[in-house]
Amino acid sequence: MQKQIDPRVMAELREILDPAGVVSRPGELNVYECDGWTIEKSVPQLLLRPRSTAEVSALLRVLHRHNLPFVPRGAGTGLSGGCLPLAPVMICTSRMNRILAIDARNRRIEVESGVVNLNVSAAVKGAGLFYAPDPSSQAACTIGGNIAENSGGPHTLKYGVTTNHVLGVEIVLPDGEVVELGGSIEEPCGYDLVGAVVGAEGTMGIVTRATLRLLREPETHRTLLAIFDQVEAATRAVSAIVASGIIPGAIEMIDHLIIRAVVDAFHVELPLAAGAVLIIELDGLGAGIDEQAGRVTEMVRASGASEVRLARDEAERALLWKARKRAFGAVGRLAPNYATHDGVVPRTRLPEILQRITRISQSHQLSIGNVFHAGDGNIHPIVLYDERDPDQVRRAIAAGHDILKACVELGGSLSGEHGIGVEKINQMPLVFTPEDLAAMVELRHVFDPDERSNPGKVIPQPGACVEVAAPRRQAAL
Amino acid sequence: MGSAPRANQAGGSASPGAIRDVVDYELLFDCVHCGLCLEACPTYTLNRAEMDSPRGRIYLMKALAQGALELDADVVRHLDLCLECRGCETACPSGVRYGQLIEKARVYVERNWRRSLRERIRNRLIGEIFPYPRRLDWLLMPMRLVDALGLRGTLERLAPAALRNWIELLPAARADAPRFPRAAAVHEDDGPGKAVAVHEGCVAQILTPSENANSARALEAAGYRVVRLERTVCCGALDIHNGNRKRALAFARQNVRELSRCGAEAIVSAASGCSAVIASYGELLREDPVWATAAREVSSRVTDLSSLMIAGRTPFTREFVAKVTYHDSCHLAHGLGIREAPRALLRSLPGVTLVELAEADLCCGSAGSYNLTEPEMARALAARKADNVVATGVDYVILSNPGCELQIAAELRRRGSKIRVMHLADFLALAAGGGEARGAR
Numbered sequence: 001m002q003k004q005i006d007p008r009v010m011a012e013l014r015e016i017l018d019p020a021g022v023v024s025r026p027g028e029l030n031v032y033e034c035d036g037w038t039i040e041k042s043v044p045q046l047l048l049r050p051r052s053t054a055e056v057s058a059l060l061r062v063l064h065r066h067n068l069p070f071v072p073r074g075a076g077t078g079l080s081g082g083c084l085p086l087a088p089v090m091i092c093t094s095r096m097n098r099i100l101a102i103d104a105r106n107r108r109i110e111v112e113s114g115v116v117n118l119n120v121s122a123a124v125k126g127a128g129l130f131y132a133p134d135p136s137s138q139a140a141c142t143i144g145g146n147i148a149e150n151s152g153g154p155h156t157l158k159y160g161v162t163t164n165h166v167l168g169v170e171i172v173l174p175d176g177e178v179v180e181l182g183g184s185i186e187e188p189c190g191y192d193l194v195g196a197v198v199g200a201e202g203t204m205g206i207v208t209r210a211t212l213r214l215l216r217e218p219e220t221h222r223t224l225l226a227i228f229d230q231v232e233a234a235t236r237a238v239s240a241i242v243a244s245g246i247i248p249g250a251i252e253m254i255d256h257l258i259i260r261a262v263v264d265a266f267h268v269e270l271p272l273a274a275g276a277v278l279i280i281e282l283d284g285l286g287a288g289i290d291e292q293a294g295r296v297t298e299m300v301r302a303s304g305a306s307e308v309r310l311a312r313d314e315a316e317r318a319l320l321w322k323a324r325k326r327a328f329g330a331v332g333r334l335a336p337n338y339a340t341h342d343g344v345v346p347r348t349r350l351p352e353i354l355q356r357i358t359r360i361s362q363s364h365q366l367s368i369g370n371v372f373h374a375g376d377g378n379i380h381p382i383v384l385y386d387e388r389d390p391d392q393v394r395r396a397i398a399a400g401h402d403i404l405k406a407c408v409e410l411g412g413s414l415s416g417e418h419g420i421g422v423e424k425i426n427q428m429p430l431v432f433t434p435e436d437l438a439a440m441v442e443l444r445h446v447f448d449p450d451e452r453s454n455p456g457k458v459i460p461q462p463g464a465c466v467e468v469a470a471p472r473r474q475a476a477l
Numbered sequence: 478m479g480s481a482p483r484a485n486q487a488g489g490s491a492s493p494g495a496i497r498d499v500v501d502y503e504l505l506f507d508c509v510h511c512g513l514c515l516e517a518c519p520t521y522t523l524n525r526a527e528m529d530s531p532r533g534r535i536y537l538m539k540a541l542a543q544g545a546l547e548l549d550a551d552v553v554r555h556l557d558l559c560l561e562c563r564g565c566e567t568a569c570p571s572g573v574r575y576g577q578l579i580e581k582a583r584v585y586v587e588r589n590w591r592r593s594l595r596e597r598i599r600n601r602l603i604g605e606i607f608p609y610p611r612r613l614d615w616l617l618m619p620m621r622l623v624d625a626l627g628l629r630g631t632l633e634r635l636a637p638a639a640l641r642n643w644i645e646l647l648p649a650a651r652a653d654a655p656r657f658p659r660a661a662a663v664h665e666d667d668g669p670g671k672a673v674a675v676h677e678g679c680v681a682q683i684l685t686p687s688e689n690a691n692s693a694r695a696l697e698a699a700g701y702r703v704v705r706l707e708r709t710v711c712c713g714a715l716d717i718h719n720g721n722r723k724r725a726l727a728f729a730r731q732n733v734r735e736l737s738r739c740g741a742e743a744i745v746s747a748a749s750g751c752s753a754v755i756a757s758y759g760e761l762l763r764e765d766p767v768w769a770t771a772a773r774e775v776s777s778r779v780t781d782l783s784s785l786m787i788a789g790r791t792p793f794t795r796e797f798v799a800k801v802t803y804h805d806s807c808h809l810a811h812g813l814g815i816r817e818a819p820r821a822l823l824r825s826l827p828g829v830t831l832v833e834l835a836e837a838d839l840c841c842g843s844a845g846s847y848n849l850t851e852p853e854m855a856r857a858l859a860a861r862k863a864d865n866v867v868a869t870g871v872d873y874v875i876l877s878n879p880g881c882e883l884q885i886a887a888e889l890r891r892r893g894s895k896i897r898v899m900h901l902a903d904f905l906a907l908a909a910g911g912g913e914a915r916g917a918r
Contacts, residue, residue: 266570
């Protein structure tokens with residue numbers, strides 16, 4: 001049971017913020033009980049919505065003095081329950097959404113952590129630049145959330161994930177101290193502390209600002225849609241392309257279940273009977289790109305594609321990407337709830353993992369769709385369920401566990417880009433020894449010695465690791 | 478007519494869970510909580526709080542329906558704050574029918590929540606006057622006198638704050654509104670053009686009459702046959718937004734009767750808010766034993782001025798040099814999904830340069846009577862819209878709904894901006910040589 005916040009502490013915290021910055025009524029707090037991972041829910045006692053680093057620091061000082069844990073939150077679009085409130089106080093950065101400085105010539109931008117991912121690219125579009133990590137939720141998710149979860153996106157195959165694009169951060173430590181790590185220099189000396197914070201899922205403090213690397217927009221794109229009768233053939237094509245030395249901007253796979261949902265949602269012309277489709281995007285200089293597209297087409301055909309289409313114009317390309325990026329949401333047309341997983345396997349093991357997922361789907365009697373970043377072996381099995389049926393919820397959790405176990409057995413890992421959160425916390429011992437985990441805890445203690453920042457995430461509590469996910473509170477029935 | 482819908486129609490008391498009888502409970506589960514709607518929501522964009530976002534409101538509705546939450550001032554507040562712009566429907570990948578959900582939630586609120594005296598008076602005024610053009614006309618008589626005497630500024634300064642907001646929104650008398658030149662004689666070999674009905678709405682008839690007239694004339698000039706409507710009434714939008722479903726249905730039936738009788742193959746309205754409501758009659762009267770089929774038929778014929786103008790022959794031969802931008806009225810863009818046609822039409826006008834508006838499809842805060850019931854949020858959104866408009870450096874901002882026009886014009890007037898706000902129909906009249914609108918705002 002969480003400890004109750006003393007009314008006097010409440011008053012102290014209120015003093016720091018404007019009235020709209022404090023939410024304390026149960027009905028309103030209820031809305032913050034989960035993020036995009038809706039299997040587990042927990043209502044915070046208090047929500048604080050600061051507008052500046054100074055306010056964050058002042059709030060954390062008070063919490064420090066009273067030894068109160070807190071959970072940071074961005075836009076709440078995370079898929080692993082990273083901001084599930086397992087602490088009495090929630091601190092939301094959504095109001096810290098100013099773009100502070102754009103340095104187009106040196107290709108970097110400084111933003112507050114509540115800035116929405118897509119708004120970064122929008123702000124520098126005029127200068128021909130963009131911010132590369134492009135998670136599917138990019139129209140809503142915040143940079144702070146991306147940093148916490150080390151988010152990826154389709155284009156990480158070529159450009160890397162969030163950690164490859166964060167040059168520096170300003171972080172408020174759990175005792176309220178404001179620290180700057182890294183900076184605007186490309187290659188800082190000393191330990192890579194920014195690297196420690198990116199992907200720490202908010203367990204080291206609250207990132208309030210970040211300096212991000214920008215890239216020049218590719219001169220041109222060629223976006224291909226390859227249609228396969230069999231999902232295995234599609235995975236063979238992925239390996240063939242990457243082995244050939246061509247690195248596309250993205251290689252995405254959508255299987256037949258998800259094809260149904262996106263055709264319905266976006267009126268894309270995809271054959272409903274297809275086993276899988278690949279979206280392959282080449283980007284770069286105009287010179288030679290058509291030749292590359294030709295080679296990819298040949299390879300894909302040789303792997304068994306029944307049809308290959310080239311997006312004729314920007315509108316067709318945009319439609320394909322819309323269908324891909326919003327595929328998760330479109331799944332809402334198939335079932336009331338879904339849990340998206342995020343395992344990784346070596347590219348060459350994709351056929352095997354997909355077969356195992358099919359078996360897992362059968363044994364738990366739940367539909368599982370696949371839409372994922374095939375190029376880097378990052379799979380996203382989507383388990384469909386209905387939260388109103390407690391048995392389905394249990395089976396959904398068990399299916400997720402089996403999928404991750406299978407990934408690890410095939411030489412992969414638990415998370416490509418969604419983070420561990422609470423979703424995969426019990427599977428951490430599948431990949432790490434107790435000594436590994438203890439070392440991580442030691443690193444965390446450098447920043448957060450009392451473990452008050454986002455407790456209950458990433459690192460399993462000793463002794464609790466064997467238990468198969470016990471939801472804190474079941475979905476409201 | 479017009480009595481508050483508190484008289485219960487569901488036959489139940491305000492017991493928790495009664496919302497299930499009102500809101501389509503199953504539809505709530507189309508939302509998978511992905512959050513892609515957040516930034517598409519005007520109130521979230523400004524407040525940045527979940528309970529003022531579409532998925533947050535759906536969460537509140539779900540909690541109400543499941544009995545986990547009681548209807549209280551907070552919940553009512555967050556539901557009231559929704560503009561029903563339906564921007565979230567455009568953003569939603571799951572196809573959540575948010576508009577339908579919030580409309581019904583409002584019916585539930587009106588049945589089960591006792592509003593303050595002030596709110597009751599205000600809502601009563603809106604409900605009893607706006608849908609009836611003659612009543613509004615009478616009410617505005619004194620304002621016309623004030624305008625004629627040039628005392629508008631004085632009145633705005635002297636009026637109490639609550640009233641000032643209403644006065645500021647009123648456009649000045651519009652004797653100088655452009656008028657679309659009469660169509661050249663239709664060639665005999667053209668045959669009779671497609672029959673189009675222009676639904677005149679209610680408030681628009683009084684506040685912005687030139688827009689309906691110019692829509693009709695422009696359509697005739699493009700080769701259409703405009704049919705006369707005898708007995709249409711308010712489309713019901715105000716009632717739907719304010720939870721007065723009973724009267725909305727009555728209005729809908731009357732309009733369906735008239736719109737089917739007139740033989741129009743296409744239906745437009747200068748108020749895109751009305752168009753979207755007429756397009757939803759099929760859904761609204763789905764269970765009506767008499768009118769369901771006719772309503773579906775009527776709804777399927779709804780389109781807009783720009784789509785018809787593009788499909789017809791162009792009456793625009795003379796050059797009219799102007800730099801314009803286009804604001805997407807919510808119910809045209811999010812409701813009817815019409816975004817490209819108005820832009821294409823503007824681009825096709827000789828001499829006209831179209832500059833894209835940032836956040837063009839973010840609600841301006843007008844939203845029916847919202848700018849009267851939620852003035853604070855409405856003003857904040859108007860300010861954001863005006864900032865974006867000013868940044869384009871245009872001469873005209875064009876839109877497709879009188880509400881947006883009054884709202885954006887009032888904000889630009891407050892700033893002393895010279896940018897003119899014009900309904901597409903009026904602007905087409907201007908571009909076709911129908912007289913110069915001078916300094917009306």
